[in-house]
Amino acid sequence: MSQPMPRDHRVAGALIGSAVGDALGAPFEFGPAGQFSARFPTHARGTSTEMCGGGSLGWEPGEFTDDTQMALLVAASLAERGGLDEADLFDRFRTWARADPPDIGNQTRAVLSSGRPWDVAAAEHFAWSGHAAGNGSLMRTTPAAIWFAPSGTAATMDAALRISALTHGDPSAGEGCAVFHELVRVALDGGDPLAAIPATLDLVAPEHRDRWATVLAPNWTPEQATEGNGAVWPTLGQAVWALRYADDFAGVLRRVIDLGGDTDTVAAVAGGLAGAVFGIAGIPMRWTSVVHGRVPGYADKRWDLADLHALAATLDGRPTVRHVASRSPRIEPREVANGVWASDLDGARASSRDFAVVSLSRTGEPFGHEVQRYAYLTDDDANSEVDAVLADVLDDIAALRAEGRPVLVHCHGGASRTGLVLRAWLRRTEGVSPEEATAAVAERWPHLGLWNDSFTAALYRVKV
Numbered sequence: 001m002s003q004p005m006p007r008d009h010r011v012a013g014a015l016i017g018s019a020v021g022d023a024l025g026a027p028f029e030f031g032p033a034g035q036f037s038a039r040f041p042t043h044a045r046g047t048s049t050e051m052c053g054g055g056s057l058g059w060e061p062g063e064f065t066d067d068t069q070m071a072l073l074v075a076a077s078l079a080e081r082g083g084l085d086e087a088d089l090f091d092r093f094r095t096w097a098r099a100d101p102p103d104i105g106n107q108t109r110a111v112l113s114s115g116r117p118w119d120v121a122a123a124e125h126f127a128w129s130g131h132a133a134g135n136g137s138l139m140r141t142t143p144a145a146i147w148f149a150p151s152g153t154a155a156t157m158d159a160a161l162r163i164s165a166l167t168h169g170d171p172s173a174g175e176g177c178a179v180f181h182e183l184v185r186v187a188l189d190g191g192d193p194l195a196a197i198p199a200t201l202d203l204v205a206p207e208h209r210d211r212w213a214t215v216l217a218p219n220w221t222p223e224q225a226t227e228g229n230g231a232v233w234p235t236l237g238q239a240v241w242a243l244r245y246a247d248d249f250a251g252v253l254r255r256v257i258d259l260g261g262d263t264d265t266v267a268a269v270a271g272g273l274a275g276a277v278f279g280i281a282g283i284p285m286r287w288t289s290v291v292h293g294r295v296p297g298y299a300d301k302r303w304d305l306a307d308l309h310a311l312a313a314t315l316d317g318r319p320t321v322r323h324v325a326s327r328s329p330r331i332e333p334r335e336v337a338n339g340v341w342a343s344d345l346d347g348a349r350a351s352s353r354d355f356a357v358v359s360l361s362r363t364g365e366p367f368g369h370e371v372q373r374y375a376y377l378t379d380d381d382a383n384s385e386v387d388a389v390l391a392d393v394l395d396d397i398a399a400l401r402a403e404g405r406p407v408l409v410h411c412h413g414g415a416s417r418t419g420l421v422l423r424a425w426l427r428r429t430e431g432v433s434p435e436e437a438t439a440a441v442a443e444r445w446p447h448l449g450l451w452n453d454s455f456t457a458a459l460y461r462v463k464v
């Protein structure tokens with residue numbers, strides 16, 4: 001019987017999933033429908049993946065946009081101020097906007113450059129323009145959804161409204177953020193966010209309820225949208241639609257990016273919600289491994305996967321700094337199967353740059369190899385997603401080997417997690433039994449550790 005997914009897996013999934021969606025969708029922003037699948041009709045697991053970069057603004061592969069930049073400002077303000085300080089958050093937004101970020105919404109720019117105080121700037125802009133129900137406050141709100149989730153429904157929905165109102169004067173935008181907050185809260189608690197929609201809609205202001213009920217209904221499809229997905233209603237509607245009809249995180253992201261239009265934002269919203277449902281281990285490692293970026297105005301720091309993991313824990317009430325890996329004995333790489341090698345952490349760190357490295361434990365800093373992937377696998381009995389992680393790792397190894405790349409697999413000590421992947425690789429490629437795979441790896445890799453019974457059990461479920 002599988003273990004329930006740990007909450008920290010869901011929290012990391014939400015925050016990192018939003019950044020991954022942002023970076024994955026950025027190259028396709030304002031493009032036509034179907035462009036993602038036309039370029040990537042099947043999973044791209046080799047050296048070059050769907051994190052392709054490019055687009056009109058020339059993003060690097062894996063680089064996030066203003067969606068995540070603003071989300072990180074929300075997170076930093078909450079963490080450093082110990083809660084919601086609207087004046088502080090608005091000031092951070094203004095510092096960011098003054099640094100001339102390459103991608104900033106017209107409405108957000110207008111409000112932040114108006115020179116008006118935090119408590120009136122957005123409302124005055126809305127009163128003057130009448131156009132404020134964009135998706136620019138929804139795209140950045142995943143960190144706040146994580147922070148306020150333990151406080152319950154009323155608190156998280158109220159916070160969503162207040163944060164949205166800093167830049168978006170139309171209450172419709174705030175109501176969308178409030179609904180999103182509550183759906184994420186339910187998912188982080190292990191519930192079904194889709195089942196929570198009717199009760200959540202009961203809490204939406206009556207004058208906005210019908211419009212939100214329309215786009216969140218089970219029978220709604222993106223073709224029924226009455227405005228482009230730069231607006232808040234279809235953005236959240238498309239994210240929920242994709243979650244309703246996709247089987248996994250990758251399927252959710254493929255569906256929303258293939259809709260075209262404001263792809264980075266819709267994917268950021270969908271990624272935050274789907275990440276809370278499928279957890280960090282459900283997000284393909286070829287995507288999480290390369291996500292990164294800087295925040296204009298605060299660009300002395302370059303954010304990457306390790307930073308986002310630490311931030312997720314902090315937002316969930318467990319203040320955490322970036323992981324620094326302890327030293328290991330430095331077991332030199334050894335070939336265990338054709339083209340598949342093994343080592344411990346320091347053996348991999350110092351290894352030939354010709355290797356494509358698959359890291360099964362936290363490494364802190366990247367090694368400097370052209371290809372390094374980070375799988376989320378803990379060495380305990382609580383790996384509720386071990387089958388999905390193992391399949392992801394094996395599929396990536398197969399793709400890299402098909403390109404002729406030697407692949408180096410490691411965890412901290414090179415024993416248990418490394419041994420699981422080596423045994424599973426032999427099962428898949430040679431069709432041997434778990435017992436035969438274990439015996440073969442033990443003969444070729446004397447550092448094999450067999451203390452994790454859940455890992456051995458997972459071998460029986462590997463498809464051969």
